[in-house]
Amino acid sequence: MTGSLTARWVVVDIEGTLTPTSQVHVVLYDYARPRLGPWIDAHPEDEQVRAAVEATRAEAGLPADAGTAEIVAVLHSWMDADRKAAPLKSLQGLIWQEGYARRELISQYFPDAFPALRRWRDGGLDLAVFSSGSVAGQIASFSHSNEGDVTGLFRHHFDTVNAGPKREAPSYRAIAAGLGDPPAGEIVFLSDVPAELDAAAEAGWQTVGLARSGEPFAEADFGPHRAIASFDEVEIVAAAKDDSR
Numbered sequence: 447m448t449g450s451l452t453a454r455w456v457v458v459d460i461e462g463t464l465t466p467t468s469q470v471h472v473v474l475y476d477y478a479r480p481r482l483g484p485w486i487d488a489h490p491e492d493e494q495v496r497a498a499v500e501a502t503r504a505e506a507g508l509p510a511d512a513g514t515a516e517i518v519a520v521l522h523s524w525m526d527a528d529r530k531a532a533p534l535k536s537l538q539g540l541i542w543q544e545g546y547a548r549r550e551l552i553s554q555y556f557p558d559a560f561p562a563l564r565r566w567r568d569g570g571l572d573l574a575v576f577s578s579g580s581v582a583g584q585i586a587s588f589s590h591s592n593e594g595d596v597t598g599l600f601r602h603h604f605d606t607v608n609a610g611p612k613r614e615a616p617s618y619r620a621i622a623a624g625l626g627d628p629p630a631g632e633i634v635f636l637s638d639v640p641a642e643l644d645a646a647a648e649a650g651w652q653t654v655g656l657a658r659s660g661e662p663f664a665e666a667d668f669g670p671h672r673a674i675a676s677f678d679e680v681e682i683v684a685a686a687k688d689d690s691r
């Protein structure tokens with residue numbers, strides 16, 4: 447165990463931090479891939495689907511009359527490149543939501559993740575999530591985890607739509623505003639991606655890098671950020687409340 451941190455809020459990334467990367471890149475992506483086209487065709491009047499299709503067309507420079515097959519080819523290429531584009535994430539979230547509801551999906555989380563989150567929450571800290579996965583996808587996943595429904599752990603969910611890109615400091619300032627503007631130094635962000643930690647640190651947050659064995663960022667250079675291989679290696683204690691704020 448490394449030294450403890452003092453904070454009021456703990457904000458966590460999902461992929462590579464709470465859940466193995468393969469859970470997203472293999473299990474969830476494989477589930478979404480063949481369902482994207484049928485989903486688009488089955489929900490032509492759904493405003494979220496229409497917006498995602500329109501945004502995909504615009505972002506890929508497709509003609510206005512591009513059909514589902516061309517849209518899906520772009521979405522698949524983004525998945526192949528793990529490009530976490532908002533319209534893709536929005537459609538994936540809808541598909542996963544249905545997959546979890548049908549009990550065809552169950553999210554596997556690292557065994558150290560929820561015990562640590564419960565410890566911190568029970569110790570007086572508030573918890574939030576910041577992931578590229580859409581808020582709908584996040585909530586569906588936490589509702590159907592290998593430990594059951596754990597949605598009650600989190601007070602807020604942020605994604606690239608309601609906060610912004612994960613590698614840019616203004617997104618972390620937007621999240622802080624969404625949390626009620628606590629002092630930036632009293633927010634800790636845990637992620638496996640050094641560039642995300644850099645952005646959070648630029649916004650004044652404390653940062654912890656997850657260098658989990660077997661994960662893509664296991665051997666990454668975390669630079670100035672504290673790096674741990676498991677949540678068991680860091681303790682976070684609740685800051686005393688300042689009633690004058």
Ligand SMILES: CSCCC(=O)C(=O)COP(=O)(O)O
Pocket residue numbers: 459460461462470530535576577578579580583584587612
């Ligand atoms: C379980 S919600 C889906 C997660 C997802 O789609 C994703 O891309 C995760 O990216 P993150 O920002 O959490 O690394």
Ligand SMILES: [Mg+2]
Pocket residue numbers: 459460461462463637638639
């Ligand atoms: Mg991640």
